[in-house]
Amino acid sequence: MSLPIAPKPAHRRFHQARWDEPVIFELSTPGERGVLVTAVEPGVRDTVGDVVATLPEGLARRTPPALPEMGQMRVLKHYLRLSQENLGADLNVDVGQGTCTMKYAPKVNEQLISTPKLSAMHPLQDPADAQGALEIIWRTERMLAEISGMEEVSLHTQGGSAAIWANIAMIRAYHEANGEGAQRREVITTIFSHPSNAAAAKAAGYDVITLHPDADGYPDLAALKRALSPRTAAIMVTNPEDTGIYNPAIREWVxxxxxxxxLASYDQANANGILGITRARDAGFDVCHFNVHKTFGTPHGSGGPGTGANGVSAALAPFLPGPRVVRDGDRYRVEEGGPRSIGAIGPFHGVVPNIVRAYAWIMALGAEGLRAVAETAVLNNNYLMKRILEIPGASAPYATGRRRIEQVRYSWQELFEETGISSEEIGIRASDFGMHYWTSHHPYVVPQPFTLEPTESYSKAELDEYADVLAEVAREARETPEVVRTAPHNQTVHHTHHDDLDDPERWAITWRAYRRKYPDAVGA
Amino acid sequence: MSEPFVHPYIPNTAPEVRAEMLAAVGAASVEEFYADVPADLRLGRALDLPEPLVAEQDLARHVSGLLARNVPTTERLSFLGQGTYAHHVPxxxxxxxxxxxxxxxxxxxxxxxxxxxxxxxxxxxxxxxxxxxxxxxxxxxxxxxxxxxxxxxxxxxxxxxxxxxxxxxxxxxxxxxxxxxxxxxxxxxxxxxxxxxxxxxxxxxxxxxxxxxxxxxxxxxxxxxxxxxxxxxxxxxxxxxxxxxxxxxxxxxxxxxxxxxxxxxxxxxxxxxxxxxxxxxxxxxxxxxxxxxxxxxxxxxxxxxxxxxxxxxxxxxxxxxxxxxxxxxxxxxxxxxxxxxxxxxxxxxxxALMGPQGMRDLGEVLLARTAYAQRALGAIPGIRLTDGAVHLREFAIDVAGAGLTASGVVDALRAEGIEPGVPAGEHELVVCVTELTSQRDIDRLAAAVTGLVAASAAEAAATLDTVATPEEHRA
Missing domain, CATH: 3.40.640.10 (Type I PLP-dependent aspartate aminotransferase-like (Major domain))
Structure with a gap:
């Protein structure tokens, strides 16, 4: 064949890297070294002697840890191969993980943080030596205060759920300070709020009441009023909910x-579509949090580190976790939490590299840019919804005919009834086209659910490609269901058997447990 | 806005595609998508945020400029730990x-x-x-x-x-x-x-x-x-x-x-x-x-x-x-x-890089340097180790016997570019050494503390002399 090159087929001929890489312990060769450690100086050794031999009885390790012994390049190669067997957001049209706002994390921000001026900073250095870091933390908190309308913001927590914990810990401390701690034992949330609101409230000692939506999918104000009582400590709600439906009565809820x-606590994990449109404080909320890694463009790190931002009203500000960064004139210093502070949730000032990334992200956009983020995320979502609802067998339960904000919880129930192919199977098959797809948080109130959130980051052509893949998989479910059932076909590994994962006799959470349980295994 | 706002992070801000997508969903404007957000909850103004730095080079200059105000531990001699530690990262x-x-x-x-x-x-x-x-x-x-x-x-x-x-x-x-x-x-x-x-x-x-x-x-x-x-x-x-x-x-x-x-x-x-x-x-x-x-x-x-x-x-x-x-x-x-x-x-x-031998070597160098630093500081008159346990990486000294406070030591040594440790109480200072802290670094800390102790002793002696003079009594 000669030029010209033929047109591309309708669907990408994707195949994930398949290195068939063994587990790292099988790559060990006795005596090889990956990196060497600086030697104890003769002067030190002469002074202190053999510090290992003179350890108190029982303190010296008898058997060295069975870590692999590998040359440096082999370690590198192993992990680079594993990285190729991983589909990061940079490589896919990552709209399939609704509720998680998989947007572009700009590369310039990676360059900016990659300096000893940040990575080699110790948190207990002289604040005079940390003015850059402190100013960025302070400025980011002030910008998030403006974006949320709240009086004060703390970036101390290390993820969205950690921020939810901080919210309920502050609420608990607030009621106790008012002498109502013993009386207020209940927290009310909704089934389409993130599960961590219910789970963190339970961990804080509260009884959890979970409300289901009305027939139209809107949060049920009448049900809330029936559930509220002098026993209520707080409502903890996400808005828009994980359905992408904005609660029009949110002010009435508060x-x-x-x-x-x-108190009213606002989970703003789904804030990406309302930046610059409406604010937590304007709806009357006492506390709120952002998932900074979602809405403010920091990379998700294969599951963290994230960053949480806790916003509070003036009345709740004394309860914020510590330490805080305070500005004095044009200088910045660190202040420990006051007597009513819930104290540290984690070490020091939170995930500082993410805070700097988020600062740079907001500064690259400004007010007009944040509004464009919100409006475009919402436009993309409603465009993708139109494309998805054109696929026979897909539906968007609730609020029929209404728009959504930044995401939609869809259902394949019709397709499932027709073909027996489940949402989970569709997701696995979608991965064969280089797409990530997630079903939804449990419980599956919406049957055969999937949740798509396109954010502002993907072009129309990419959204079309994603919708085309789902349409193709739905077609396969009808016409060649075995292709879907036996998926994946183009992935690193084939269909995986999960039976061993729930049996304590058979599960293998580490290599050493595997060797112990399966002593005759090949290579073990 | 006079010109269409097109941002590199937001491809669908391009005017033609935006119009095409709105038309595809039958919406006159994005405003329709917010029908459920009540009017009285709308912000109704632009967020009050700093002017953006939309050009990548301007953003980089600004953020790097802020970070340049930091003086990291690589430019100081740091003995700081207490939860965060300076180790070599391969x-x-x-x-x-x-x-x-x-x-x-x-x-x-x-x-x-x-x-x-x-x-x-x-x-x-x-x-x-x-x-x-x-x-x-x-x-x-x-x-x-x-x-x-x-x-x-x-x-x-x-x-x-x-x-x-x-x-x-x-x-x-x-x-x-x-x-x-x-x-x-x-x-x-x-x-x-x-x-x-x-x-x-x-x-x-x-x-x-x-x-x-x-x-x-x-x-x-x-x-x-x-x-x-x-x-x-x-x-x-x-x-x-x-x-x-x-x-x-x-x-x-x-x-x-x-x-x-x-x-x-x-x-x-x-x-x-x-x-x-x-x-x-x-x-x-x-x-x-x-x-x-x-x-x-x-x-x-x-x-x-x-x-x-x-x-x-x-x-x-x-x-x-x-x-x-x-x-x-x-x-x-x-x-x-x-x-x-x-x-x-x-x-x-x-x-995986360290392997069993690397972790052994690391543990040994940490124990050895910690013990060395304990001896170096503990030998200074007036400075006392707070306990006799085996220590890994961190240990505490009590500086009361030298007439010093922990924060006083920190303030004085910071002036010499040394972060000597973290105060824990009025007289207790927690000092941290790692494999990045060499014998020479520890010797430098010990010399600085020795100098401080000597200065403190001299000052105390001078004060005693002063108190003893008749002029002082009359004043």
Missing amino acids: DAAHAVGA | AVVDEVIGRSEFLTAYAGEPYEDHGRFQALWQYQSLMGELLAMDVVNVPTYDGFQATGTALAMAGRMTGRRRVLVASDVLPAKLSKVRDYVRVHLDLETVPPVDGTADVAGITDRLGGDVAAVWIETPSRTGAVEHRLQAIADAAHAVGAILVVGTDPVGYGVLTPPAEQGADIVCGDIQSLGLHQWYGGAHGGFIAVHDDPRFVMEMPSRLFGLATTDVPGEVGFGDVAYDRTSFAHREEGKEWVGTAAALWGIAAGVHL
Whole structure:
């Protein structure tokens, strides 16, 4: 064949890297070294002698840890191969992980943080030596205060759920300070709020009441009013909910909570579509949090580190976790939490590299840019919804005919009833086209669910490609269901058997447990 | 706005495509999508934010300019620890966690994110070897959270409320743990003796209502616990659980707590291949034996090995997912969410590079330099080591005998470009050395402190002279 090159087929002929890489312990060769450690100086050794031989009895390790012994390049190669067997957001149209706002994390921000001026900073250095870091933390908190409308913001927590914990810990401390700690034992949330609101409230000692939406999918104000009482400590709600539906009565929800003396806590994990449009404080919330790694463009790190931002009203500000960064004139210093602070949630100032990334992200966009982020995320979502609803067998339960904000919880129930192919199977098959797809948080209130959140980062052509893949998989479910059932076909590994993962006799959470349980295994 | 706002991070701000998409969904403007947001909740103005720096070069100049005001530990002589430690980070670690595929991935499934599952399962396994334990979690946020959860697990398993805190714990960590568990558990302090746990004191306080004994080793001041087995035996005799909070950096040479009776071992992985990041790079590990009573109480993800349709292929999946809040909301164990996976991958790469000999060498150099620094500072007149325990990386000195305060030492030495340690009380200073702290560095610190002590003594003598003069009395 000669030029010209033929047109591309309708669907990308993707294949994930398949290095068939063994587990790292099988790559060990006795005596090889990956990196060497600086030697103890003769002067030190002469002074202190053999520090290992003179350890108190029982303190010296008898058997060295069975870590692999590998040359440096082999370690590198192993992990680079594993990286190729991983589909990061940079490589895919990452709209399939709804609720998680998989947006572009700009490369310039990686360059900016990659300096000893940040990475080699110790948190207890003289604040005079840390003015750059402190100013960035302070400025980022002030920008998030403006974006949320809250009085004060703390970037101390290390993820969204850690921020939810900080929210409920502050609420608990607030009620205790008012002498109502023993009385207020209940937290009310909704089934389409992130599960960590329910789980963190439970961990803090509260009884959790979970409300289901009304028939139209909107949060049920009447049900809330029935659930509220003097026992209520707080409502903890996400808005828009994980359905992408904005609660139009959110102010009434907050007012109803306040009417019984409860606080209102706003999970803003889904804030990407409302930046610059509407703010937590303007709806009356007492506390809120952002998932900075979602909304403010820091990379998700294969599951963290994230960053949480806790915003509070003036009344709740004394309860914020510490330490805080404070500005004095044009200087910045660190202040430990006051007597009512819930104290440290984690070490020091939170995930500082993410805070610098988020600062740079906001500074690259400004007010007009944040509004464009929100509006475009919402436009992309409603465009993708139109494309998805054109696929026979897909639906968007609730709020029929209404728009959504930044994501949609869809259902393959019709397709499932027709073909027996589940949402999970569709997701596995979608990976054969180089796409990530997630079903939804449990429980599956929406049957055969999937949640797509396109954010502002993907072009129309990419959204079209994603919708085309789902349409193709739905077609396969009808016409060649075995292709879907036996997926994946183009992945690093084939269909995986999960039976061993729930049996304590058979599961293998580490290599040493595997060797112990399966002593005759090849290569073990 | 006069010109269309087109931003490089937002492709569909391009006017033609925007119009095309609006037309496709039958909307006149984006305003239609916000129909459910009540008018009185609308902001109705632009956010009051600084002018943006939309050109990449302008942004870079601004942010780099701010960071340039930092003076990092590479430009000072730092003896700072207390939770964040300056260790060497091998280049390969940064190379691996800087890869887009790992850096920007999130929650993919075991197929398209096979590499993430394998890297994190290997992290669990490498930590398991170092700690001599069969079960290690996908990292939680940090050692504070890991310890809070470990104690909460002990509370749930025993149905008891009392926890004996038998070591010196970092104040911030203790604050977090106390607030985290206080609904379920009461923390009681058993003061350490000469740096380490008071075994007799623990035994006296133990009873059938004790959920856990909590040991920190190294302690806040770097003291290494050397009677763990005795503590474990005493705790187990009353059905209590031994929770050991630790830093894994020493277990190339030190006996891992699991071999001396620990039931839950937890702590932070920052020392294993992570930069200091101004305290912003922590990850928490929780390790237990392969006992379902313990495993089923863990809130974190646990990745497990699995077979596939192809013989010889290595597959992965979630172990006992039904434990988690992802599966059952408030009916799960505590909660699970975005935490510190990338740092776990880094720690795994670090352990693979170090191997058994590297971890042994590291442990030895840490013990040796710590002992050397203790001698160098302890030999200065008026400076006293606070205890006689074995120390790893950190130790405390008392400067009262030299007529100094800890903050006074810090202020004076900062003027010489030295961060001598972290004050812990009026006269106690916690000093930290790592493999990055050379003999010469320690000698320089000792010389500076010696100079300070001499100056203090001279000043004291001068004051005495002054007081003795008749002129002074008349004034």
